[in-house]
Amino acid sequence: MTPRQLFLRIVFALLLTGLLGATMFLYQADEREHVLVTRFGQPVRSAPDPGLHRRLPWPIESVVRLDRRLQHQTIRLSEALTRDRRNVLLPVFALWRIEDPLRFLQALGGEENARRKLDTLLTSARNDVLGRHDFSALVSTRPGEVQLPAIEAAILEQVRAVAGPSFGIAIERVGISQVSLPEANTAAVFERMRAERAQFAARFRAEGRQQADLIRAEAEAERTVLLADARKFAETRRGQAEADAARLFAQARTLDPALFSFLRELQTLQNIGPENTTLVLDGDSPPFRLLRGTPLAPPPAPAPVPVLDTAPDAQP
Numbered sequence: 001m002t003p004r005q006l007f008l009r010i011v012f013a014l015l016l017t018g019l020l021g022a023t024m025f026l027y028q029a030d031e032r033e034h035v036l037v038t039r040f041g042q043p044v045r046s047a048p049d050p051g052l053h054r055r056l057p058w059p060i061e062s063v064v065r066l067d068r069r070l071q072h073q074t075i076r077l078s079e080a081l082t083r084d085r086r087n088v089l090l091p092v093f094a095l096w097r098i099e100d101p102l103r104f105l106q107a108l109g110g111e112e113n114a115r116r117k118l119d120t121l122l123t124s125a126r127n128d129v130l131g132r133h134d135f136s137a138l139v140s141t142r143p144g145e146v147q148l149p150a151i152e153a154a155i156l157e158q159v160r161a162v163a164g165p166s167f168g169i170a171i172e173r174v175g176i177s178q179v180s181l182p183e184a185n186t187a188a189v190f191e192r193m194r195a196e197r198a199q200f201a202a203r204f205r206a207e208g209r210q211q212a213d214l215i216r217a218e219a220e221a222e223r224t225v226l227l228a229d230a231r232k233f234a235e236t237r238r239g240q241a242e243a244d245a246a247r248l249f250a251q252a253r254t255l256d257p258a259l260f261s262f263l264r265e266l267q268t269l270q271n272i273g274p275e276n277t278t279l280v281l282d283g284d285s286p287p288f289r290l291l292r293g294t295p296l297a298p299p300p301a302p303a304p305v306p307v308l309d310t311a312p313d314a315q316p
Helices: 003-025 101-108 111-130 148-167 183-255 257-270 288-292
Strands: 026-029 033-039 042-046 051-054 061-067 071-074 079-081 087-089 092-098 169-176
Touching: 033 101, 042 101, 061 101, 071 111, 079 111, 092 111, 092 148, 101 111, 101 148, 111 148, 111 169, 148 169, 183 257
Parallel strands: none
Antiparallel strands: 026 051, 033 042, 033 061, 071 092, 079 087, 092 169
16 A cells, blocks of 8 residues: 555545544534434423534434424314304414424424324314304304404414413414305305395385385475466466457457457357258347348447556566
8 A cells, every 4th residue: 555545545534534523513503493402312402593513422412403484284174163053164274383492392292293282272272262253253244243353363362372381382373264164054054144135135125115105205295386386377377368368359359340240250150060060040140140141230339448467477
């Protein structure tokens, strides 16, 4: 073996020894993880900051790594009972993270046990809170009755009170994924919704009929007033027209009494009856004397007729 080969072997052995020593006495802490050191299986300390840290070699001390990021969990699907005895399916989800890794590891031993414990806590809190609310707090046609945010906040408060002090878990948020019903209850709920809608429709129809009756009464009162005013106006105009007609007749008779009498008698003959009408009357009486050719005698002079004021009255 040449001196060069010997030197390389020595360097390689030193590097390997150093690497093994670093592996045995050092460990790397990542910023995405909680790193704890256990001594003979019992957690003793955690890495304060990311980077390289010292430890005793295995099997004296070991390193346990836990995810420190936010995690999501949905509880198993199960039925819950509301205060008014309605069965509902209300899956709940939670966003959580490990806040105290030492307490977490001592109480639960790992994330798998933590998920099972959280499922139990969330299910229990959901059942307890839901038992204090009616079904209308979950689903209702009146928005003011729905209390989903209050229910979520109550579940979050109950779970936080146990998960933090007992297990070192911080619950960031609790939410309701959906609200559904068991198949056996769906028909009954739909029937109740139809009954509520029918009640609303009946109330709206009654209010509509009441408003319609009020509008009709107001319209009828206004119609009566308008008809009375129209009749008054018509009677006034009719009286003025008749007065004007009488004045015009009187003026026409004064201008040519014989012609006026002749025209009036012709008009009377035209209005006596339809064609082919037989009348038995005195032929010397007007206006039938016109049919015999008897000359007309001038009628007596009429009495003077006062001239009426024909200016229209003011509108009512």
